Amino acid sequence: MSNDKIKEDLPAILERYRDRIEATIKPYLSLNLTPDENLTWWQSKFAGREKSPGGFPYLPKGFDYPQTSDGEYLLLLAQINFAEVPYLEGFPTRGILQFYIADNDSYGFSNYYCELNYPQSNWRVIYFPEPDLNAENLITDFDFLPEKYWFETTELEITKCSAIRWTKKYAPICLEDDSAYKLLLPQIGEAVPFELEDLYEEFTDAYLKILDNDGWFCPLQMGGYSCYFSDDPRVGFSEEEDPFDTLLLKISLIESGSLFFYIQSSALAKCDFSKVLYAMA
Template sequence: MTNYRLEDLGCGEALRAILREEISDAEIAAIESTIRPFVAIEATVSGSNSPLPWESRFGGRPYLPTGTDYPHIDGKPAPLLAQINFAEVPPLDGFPTSGILQFYVVDKPIWEWNHSWFATADRASMSYGELMELAGAKVLFFPDPILLVEAVTTDFRFLPSFEHSLVPERLDLRFQIKLAPMDAGGLNTWVETLRESEFFAENYDYALRELSDRTSNDALLEEAAHLLYGDGHRLGGYPAFSQSDPRAQLFPLAFGESFPPYDLLFRMVGQPGVNLHDSILYFLIPPADLQSRNFSNVLFYSDR
């Protein structure tokens, strides 16, 4: 396992110097121990009117092999949220290097989604796929996509216009490996030495605010601040939940003591062209399932 340092985030000694003003070297070392790579996703308005069906995208129409049923949620065709072609993604440990992963969401405004699906009384008798649909999402994976236009569906006139689509205009995606530690909430929840430190949460929060105040004339520090806050769309890495971590508080209540560990698979945030407003969408997966390319036990959570 690689041991990363704050300087690996790309901002030299400046970040360490700012954090040292508020937290100890031991606490900084604990933060550094959580640094791991993830895939940052940049989404921009598409520059192509005729993208290939298998290209990565937010929104638009999906790659769908001929004869494959279009996914439905609540009895209606579901809008494509995101399509990831792993042949276009830089390698990330544990993640596929090929295949197409798709995320769909229910066709209704986000404030009408079932945000408390995990509290349903009959959860124990439901499969994870049924729970995903109850939450308003669906995941499909094509491990061996056929890269021939004549082998895929290209006529989607049978679909509605998706008036409530979160991504009304298709966005092209670019991928880049980056490094980041756990966000502040994760550090306070999962790192025992920091959780037990009496003033760490308060001091680290102050250090992050101080960091943000100093980024106006330093692009590298600004990028470091985004990484420490856990901003942006991503594959892998840490979820950086905007409120409490459902894996620590909500899911165990619903699933019991046998609830397995879950890591972040994919996260989407609001930006121009992605109409999430203040919500963040998380798709979580057991690490063992990700290794085996089993996407049938993914859980969906939307944070508001």
């Protein structure tokens, strides 16, 4: 699949809708991890299950390490230095973005597995637009942090901290996306009319068979579309003025689904990460 075209031959049921399908194609980054305990403060990293020097965050002196509402230290999940990241439309080209959650069984969720909190409390997304490259100006002693509890991912048992490598790919919309059928089969509407049930079933079966790809299932992902173990978690926030249409980060779990961090493209354009939708699905 090229950046905006499907090269494969499509069955007749999909060929009729080729233009609609190709219009949904988006780029995304598949994040691949390589264990590395010698990462610098500024590098992109996946922190891992164990405390190790390379897994500590970039943190300027005078900046408080993020804590829960109860004063417990949050766990760094991942740190992205956009200066190292392949160009992805709509995303920053510089700055460091960090993802933290509470280190417990609930992954930082308070009551429900979908949260939009002001301020972010038991999880946090932090962005440093102009990283200071002088280590003397950074916090380098993290002995105050407790040992980690954390979790494992579906396909990766990440014990030590890891460097991140990116592979840029392209994929059309996943049918589990709440807007999929509105874009691909607008005649279906909110519910499938009786007279269109055969069309719906034939289209769905062919789409899943022909266009099902790792763009929906890679365990670590930035941008693009993704599948869910349950319904699209963004449905309950459809009343927001802008949709949460951009996937900042996805992390697959052994059980219960995956963790998702979504942002509105309008906020991302301003590098405003104060309003992020955090979900498990």
